Amino acid sequence: MEMDGLLTYGVFFLTQAGIYAVLALGLNVQYGLTGQINIGIAGFFAVGAYTSAIVTTHPSTAHLGGFNLPFPVGVVAAMATSALVAAAIGRITMRLRSDYLAIATIGIAEIIRLALKNEDWLTNGVRGIPGIPRPFSETLGANPLISLGVVLGFVAFAFWMVERARSAPWGRVLRAIRENEDGVSAAGKDVAHFRLQAFVFGASLMGMAGALYAHFIGFISPEAFLPLYGTFLVWVMLIAGGAGNNWGALVGALAIWVLWSATQFMTDALGAEYATQAGALRVLLIGVLLQVILIARPQGLLPERGARKH
16 A cells, blocks of 8 residues: 555656656746746746646536547647747747846736636636546546656657757757857847747747646646746756756756655644745745755756856
């Protein structure tokens, strides 16, 4: 019985780590390769989750849709919707400095979360959307191991796409923009266009992660997409692993998720009467860890290959 519990927790742990790995890869396209500061990751994560949930659940009067379409259609729809939202934001902000983009993405993410919370006709509001099917449950059953395999398959697919993009001429232009935007512009490249492409590509991966999360958990509500879980942790993962290095994004996602899970065991030992303080303590511990990483190893666990040392 105890071994079954450990196996169940291990599957849950690895699946969650895989979902965060996809988020970290998406952020790596935006920040690691292009230098864009996106503080609204949770917004794209939520858009992807709700889009796939609406597309794949059974018909319902509680929320929009319930189109009962297959899981792959839900993932594609999630990526496309997140990309469209990113394109709309990027059209306005790509010609501005990165700090303006950070401000815009914070605001957009909060607008998205509040819309999901208050528009009952669209998302069932705070009651959320239940009954989201497991991947391929119609043919393979609702086995968590199948969900883990699906998530790991999408991690490999996302990694392959981002790594191909990084090594292609397109990726070299992005890195050049990150290092010397004025020089790239003087060479005749449309900097805003390339930045928009990178922003949309990264957001589509965040939408993919949202779809995977929705189908793994089976239920989503606005509370699942608070900035702490959907933005802060992802930034810590990428910085800890090594921005600009796709392997670093994967290693950082796994390492920080291990630490985040360990802090839960530590804070649970404090007892229910200290539940509020325990939650704040978890954030404090991760924040202290981030400061240690930035001071001791600012390039991350796996630095970008060929990156300049500062």
